[in-house]
Amino acid sequence: MKRSLIILALAVAAQPAIAADVKKGEQLAQQQCAACHGKDFVTAIDPTYPKLAGQYVDYLEKALRDYQTGARKNAVMAGLSKPLSRDDIRNLAAYLSSLPGPLNNEKR
Amino acid sequence: MKLSRILLLASAATLSFAAVAQEKKTGAAAGTVQAPVSTCIGCHAIPGYQASFPQVYRVPKIGGQSPQYIEAALKAYRQGDRKHPTMVGVAKGLSDDEIAALAAYYAQRGR
Numbered sequence: 001m002k003r004s005l006i007i008l009a010l011a012v013a014a015q016p017a018i019a020a021d022v023k024k025g026e027q028l029a030q031q032q033c034a035a036c037h038g039k040d041f042v043t044a045i046d047p048t049y050p051k052l053a054g055q056y057v058d059y060l061e062k063a064l065r066d067y068q069t070g071a072r073k074n075a076v077m078a079g080l081s082k083p084l085s086r087d088d089i090r091n092l093a094a095y096l097s098s099l100p101g102p103l104n105n106e107k108r
Numbered sequence: 109m110k111l112s113r114i115l116l117l118a119s120a121a122t123l124s125f126a127a128v129a130q131e132k133k134t135g136a137a138a139g140t141v142q143a144p145v146s147t148c149i150g151c152h153a154i155p156g157y158q159a160s161f162p163q164v165y166r167v168p169k170i171g172g173q174s175p176q177y178i179e180a181a182l183k184a185y186r187q188g189d190r191k192h193p194t195m196v197g198v199a200k201g202l203s204d205d206e207i208a209a210l211a212a213y214y215a216q217r218g219r
Contacts (some may be wrong), residue, residue, distance in 0.1 A: 051177075052171055057169040102171075103170060103172045103173060104171040104217070105155050107153040
């Protein structure tokens with residue numbers, strides 16, 4: 001009895017955090033972000049807008065959180081990030097980071 | 109006599125400073141300002157490298173990024189509009205020409 005409880009506890013603990021939903025991220029990104037950052041997230045409509053395709057997932061999440069809290073200031077991004085939930089941000093970042101693009105930090 | 113010599117020296121010095129300043133101003137256009145990449149590679153040339161302060165996340169990929177965005181980002185750090193302490197410190201030491209040279213350098217390094 002005791003052992004089965006321990007096994008159950010271990011099984012629960014080993015459960016990975018619920019994975020981000022890339023499909024939902026894609027939907028949201030194409031609706032909310034693609035108009036400025038480009039459908040491919042490499043060709044933005046304005047060269048001062050960053051390429052997002054293939055960027056690190058945790059950096060993208062942080063950037064969106066910073067826009068939400070106002071730690072990073074940009075009028076457009078402040079408005080767009082306001083209504084996003086935690087899951088929306090995770091899904092968006094998961095989708096954008098999965099896309100192919102030129103971004104890299106490689107040493108050459 | 110002595111005074112005029114001092115004045116002469118002072119004006120010569122001013123002229124040469126002006127010449128240096130002028131050179132610095134036009135350097136980026138002529139491609140003579142070196143991008144001070146050694147400042148960046150400690151973090152941005154290690155795939156997966158994580159910033160550990162104030163939050164833990166991987167430092168963004170900047171190779172292949174749009175040059176105008178890199179320039180805007182560095183200037184935002186320099187003015188204090190963007191707050192990351194390491195980047196603020198780095199950017200405060202950069203001239204406009206160095207920022208332009210860095211932006212051009214990293215923009216060319218797309219995959």
